Amino acid sequence: MQHQTLELTGIGLRAPHVQELLTSKADVGFLEAHSENYFGGGQSRKQLKQIAKMYPVSLHGVGLSLGRADGLDQEHIRQIKSLIDEIKPIFVSEHLTWSAYNHIHVPDLLPIPFINEAMDVFVDHVKEFQDKIGRQVLIENPSNYLAFDDLDYTEPEFLNELVDRSGCGLLLDINNIFVSAHNLDYDPQSYIDSILIDGRVKQFHLAGYQINTLENDEKIYLDTHGKPVYPEVWSLYEYALRRFRDVQTLVEWDIDIPALDVLVAEANKANVLYQRVKEEFDACTA
Amino acid sequence: MPALHNIQAAFMHDVYTGEHTSTVYLNKSKSSSPERLNIYYNNTLLGLTDILAGAYPVLQKIVGEGFFRTIGYHYIEIHPQSTGNRHTFGAELGAFLSSYQPAAPWPYLSDIAAIEWAYFQAAIADNALAIDFNSLTNLISDQPDFVLSLHPGVHFVDLCFNSLEIWQEHQKNEIETIILCENAQTVLIWRDQEDVVLLKKISASLKKLLASCWEGKSFAEAMFQAGEGLQDLQQFQQEFAQVVSLGVFINKDGYQC
Numbered sequence: 305m306q307h308q309t310l311e312l313t314g315i316g317l318r319a320p321h322v323q324e325l326l327t328s329k330a331d332v333g334f335l336e337a338h339s340e341n342y343f344g345g346g347q348s349r350k351q352l353k354q355i356a357k358m359y360p361v362s363l364h365g366v367g368l369s370l371g372r373a374d375g376l377d378q379e380h381i382r383q384i385k386s387l388i389d390e391i392k393p394i395f396v397s398e399h400l401t402w403s404a405y406n407h408i409h410v411p412d413l414l415p416i417p418f419i420n421e422a423m424d425v426f427v428d429h430v431k432e433f434q435d436k437i438g439r440q441v442l443i444e445n446p447s448n449y450l451a452f453d454d455l456d457y458t459e460p461e462f463l464n465e466l467v468d469r470s471g472c473g474l475l476l477d478i479n480n481i482f483v484s485a486h487n488l489d490y491d492p493q494s495y496i497d498s499i500l501i502d503g504r505v506k507q508f509h510l511a512g513y514q515i516n517t518l519e520n521d522e523k524i525y526l527d528t529h530g531k532p533v534y535p536e537v538w539s540l541y542e543y544a545l546r547r548f549r550d551v552q553t554l555v556e557w558d559i560d561i562p563a564l565d566v567l568v569a570e571a572n573k574a575n576v577l578y579q580r581v582k583e584e585f586d587a588c589t590a
Numbered sequence: 591m592p593a594l595h596n597i598q599a600a601f602m603h604d605v606y607t608g609e610h611t612s613t614v615y616l617n618k619s620k621s622s623s624p625e626r627l628n629i630y631y632n633n634t635l636l637g638l639t640d641i642l643a644g645a646y647p648v649l650q651k652i653v654g655e656g657f658f659r660t661i662g663y664h665y666i667e668i669h670p671q672s673t674g675n676r677h678t679f680g681a682e683l684g685a686f687l688s689s690y691q692p693a694a695p696w697p698y699l700s701d702i703a704a705i706e707w708a709y710f711q712a713a714i715a716d717n718a719l720a721i722d723f724n725s726l727t728n729l730i731s732d733q734p735d736f737v738l739s740l741h742p743g744v745h746f747v748d749l750c751f752n753s754l755e756i757w758q759e760h761q762k763n764e765i766e767t768i769i770l771c772e773n774a775q776t777v778l779i780w781r782d783q784e785d786v787v788l789l790k791k792i793s794a795s796l797k798k799l800l801a802s803c804w805e806g807k808s809f810a811e812a813m814f815q816a817g818e819g820l821q822d823l824q825q826f827q828q829e830f831a832q833v834v835s836l837g838v839f840i841n842k843d844g845y846q847c
Binding site: 340343344345346347348349350367368369372373374377379380383402403404405406407408409410411412414417419421422425449450451452453487488489518519520522524526 | 593594595597598599601602605606615616617618619620621622623625626627628629630633634637638640641670671672673674675676677679713714715716717718742743781785
């Protein structure tokens with residue numbers, strides 16, 4: 305089962321596709337559901353349970369705010385735990401971000417200043433979350449639009465130490481690496497080279513981005529998940545596949561959501577790349 | 591380096607106000623310009639108004655997308671998102687609209703907001719098993735002091751106008767004009783065992799019964815309250831039987847998640 309899902313790319317589970325996915329089995333490795341969309345009960349939660357009987361499902365959180373300087377919301381953790389117990393996902397993932405402070409939240413993923421204090425907070429929160437849900441969480445690198453001053457770590461250094469100290473895994477979003485590298489002017493391949501190869505990377509994300517021009521005429525890449533994966537991101541994905549090899553991949557598409565077969569076709573492009581890299585490695589080691 | 595608390599407090603202030611107080615913590619290169627900070631401010635405003643639009647589709651249809659977003663921006667200034675569960679954002683919109691001067695030409699908007707919020711919450715409330723007539727009858731005879739619990743998706747909403755009619759009309763593709771009139775009424779909104787959200791005008795007596803159940807009073811006490819001023823016993827019995835059969839009440843330990 306695990307081997308099969310590795311070779312088939314997953315897609316994000318989005319409301320317009322639910323009925324079609326339930327009616328006939330789509331050729332995808334797994335489906336990723338946003339945890340917070342299924343808090344509580346009712347029709348959508350019932351449908352997710354049905355989906356989970358047909359497909360492997362991973363749960364991806366967007367509202368827990370592991371990077372917040374104050375304490376984690378225990379009710380939020382309880383809701384995620386309830387969902388995990390019911391759905392039994394193949395992976396649980398969160399972000400290397402924060403979105404809440406002092407009882408105020410935002411529906412966005414805010415950047416972490418990579419300083420020692422943030423590391424201690426993040427490690428403690430990941431450990432607390434993993435203890436409470438009774439399993440490992442994968443942490444996803446975000447897309448960044450700005451950088452803080454006086455940092456103690458680069459982002460890959462921060463991720464590596466976070467894994468070492470908390471026991472979490474990594475979800476590398478290849479599009480986010482590409483977007484952040486453009487916005488903050490660094491080399492995306494060097495970023496990938498900096499992440500250690502010891503099985504810590506468990507999943508890749510792929511998505512489309514949007515190019516915006518700011519008032520000061522800067523070109524900035526926004527992680528909008530509203531377009532096909534860009535050719536440069538496919539190239540970076542192939543680069544990451546060659547470094548980390550057997551890692552599960554997911555294609556996300558959140559706005560201007562296309563028909564299911566368009567999304568599955570996008571996922572199949574990742575399957576083809578995965579197979580090509582795998583066959584090359586197999587030929588080398590034969 | 592200032593504490594993480596200071597950075598997050600400043601950043602959170604900026605993403606809600608559009609100010610740039612946190613630029614002092616940012617790298618001085620062009621990659622930390624105020625314009626980039628505005629990306630997070632815009633994401634916050636757009637994200638929160640999108641959440642409101644998801645919960646209040648009829649409200650948006652009535653006032654139009656542009657004015658709905660204006661309402662949203664003013665609402666967000668007073669009521670920031672208070673939990674990471676997006677389903678809880680927007681609870682106070684009805685109350686906010688009742689004193690929001692630019693919405694004065696639509697005096698029924700608070701009613702519509704109350705219906706939509708109850709409908710939205712009913713749809714996503716925790717699952718629970720409805721009590722059946724046999725179990726209810728047994729409880730009445732065996733445990734006179736038992737408390738009859740409401741399904742977690744049950745809401746009863748007091749309206750000032752014929753707003754339920756307006757809301758129902760806006761479920762159609764082609765909307766006909768409804769004459770607005772003052773018409774105080776209570777609407778029961780809940781989710782049945784098939785996960786369909788239902789809306790029903792209810793009598794003052796049934797409202798008293800539901801309110802007493804909600805407050806945790808015993809069934810006997812709730813029935814006593816409902817009976818005060820009751821004019822048509824048979825009609826009340828029929829109304830009560832109907833809501834029992836449609837899953838408004840649950841067994842005490844009927845929560846499923």
